[in-house]
Amino acid sequence: MSFYDLKNDDPFLGRCLIAKDDIPEAQIVIEERPIVHGLARESDLACFGCYSPLDEDDPDACEKCGLPMCSNVDLCQSNAVHQAECDILQHAGRAISLTLLDDLAILHDVVLVIRLLSLRQDSCSSDWQAVAGMESHLEQRSQVPHIQERVGKIKNILLNDLALQGTAPEEIVHLCGVLDVNSFELPSPHGTVQALFKVTSFMEHNCVPNMHKSFLNGFSIILRAAKFIPKGSHLSLTYTDSFWTTMDRRNFLLETKHFECECTRCADPSELGTHLSTLKCPKCPVGNFMPEDPLDSTSDWSCDACLSVLPSNYAQNLLQQVNETLSLLESADPDPEQCEKFLLIHSRVLHPNHAIMVDVSHTLVHLLGHWPGYLMADLTERQMQMKEDLARNLLRIAEKLLPGTVRLACSTLKMDQTLINGYAISGISRLRSTTLYQLYLVLQQRAYNWMKSGNRNHRDIVGAFAVAKTSLLQCIAMLEYESEGSPEFSLLATANDDLLSLEEFLAQAQIN
Ligand SMILES: [Zn+2]
Ligand SMILES: [Zn+2]
Ligand SMILES: [Zn+2]
Ligand SMILES: [Zn+2]
Incomplete structure (x- = not known):
């Protein structure tokens, strides 16, 4: 059964999806195969048949068109996905493939456009009609010089170098827009892959989305309700990083998706109390200190306590300086001490939840316990407490931005919900699952330390292990939703091994 209605004519949003009925949390709402997929513009060089890395010393190439292939060349050159560009390049003379390899980003775009054009054949006409109806923001894009330049190059290659027949220049411009505006980047251990989906392309953006997406190998997308969705609600995904500031999210959406987000989160100076921009x-x-009108980038900023007001360039200049320091920190492969110092210094000018502080806190949580000299067993009580406090704060922020409740994470494990009470988690996100794993590590280490020290009673120790195990179970439940092939999916195997070892240890030590 279908959980949504497709709407094509919303006066404000254009195309959108509306919940036909109440949708229970964690319900799979959409599961679909891509209309088309290919290497993304930013992708490294990879096999045009299967996206695997090439043999670095002696890369293979398709015998017909000359595009690079992995060592499985016999299979990959006849892979159905590669046939559209293979035919055209072959026809134009394979020497062209070598020239095109000089500008990989453009080549990846050209291949994707060719793959889209191949949908015109009758058997796939419903896919082709779907592509024809997708948003391409022609007018806005025609005013951006770098987009115009890129689209011009793609047009030139297709129409002149490859002498494509029966394709109008406007069609190519539309397809370039469709790909930029509607496609998704897929997690892949090799080349970065981009894919276009029919129904999912109707999904609107919200900075606090009610849907969660993941991918299956073979590039299918799965969209679940991240929380209970009442009948009549619009279904939404987020097209930005949830942990960016309002200014960064809105600029990104304007530049890449060509619209100005005015969602509840964007319109609230405190970002729903998270203070990510404060x-x-x-x-x-x-x-x-927050912008008076976050939907206006020139708006004054003011203090919610002493009511002082400063023009917007105060905030812009300050953030520019801090971002420069952050880039220096990141490029220097920082150790835990440097991250801690950064947080301390910038706590004078940034709210502790500011996106930049969240970013560095996240790094520090992962470094403490894993950096030479700071391995789990080396951490002092102060460092363990810092790791725990930072992790809990990240989880609190994530909870407000990625809604949903405990049930979502518990349903796959059939966990008892009461077990989780007091450690509320909600929604599923990469930041949240990886942070929960770090929280489990530090809580478990504390339990071990207490056991070794001999100055804690049995009840305290049992309690400490139980809390650690709860974090690990929450982490596992959340990772179950991650896409195959993503780094988080490999963390799932580690976390499951950890759970077995922990249970074995607790049984042996008779801690329960
Ligand atoms: Zn291959
Ligand atoms: Zn080929
Ligand atoms: Zn927004
Ligand atoms: Zn003040």
């Missing part, structure tokens, strides 16, 4: 007030010790 600065410290420069005039008083306690105030939060």
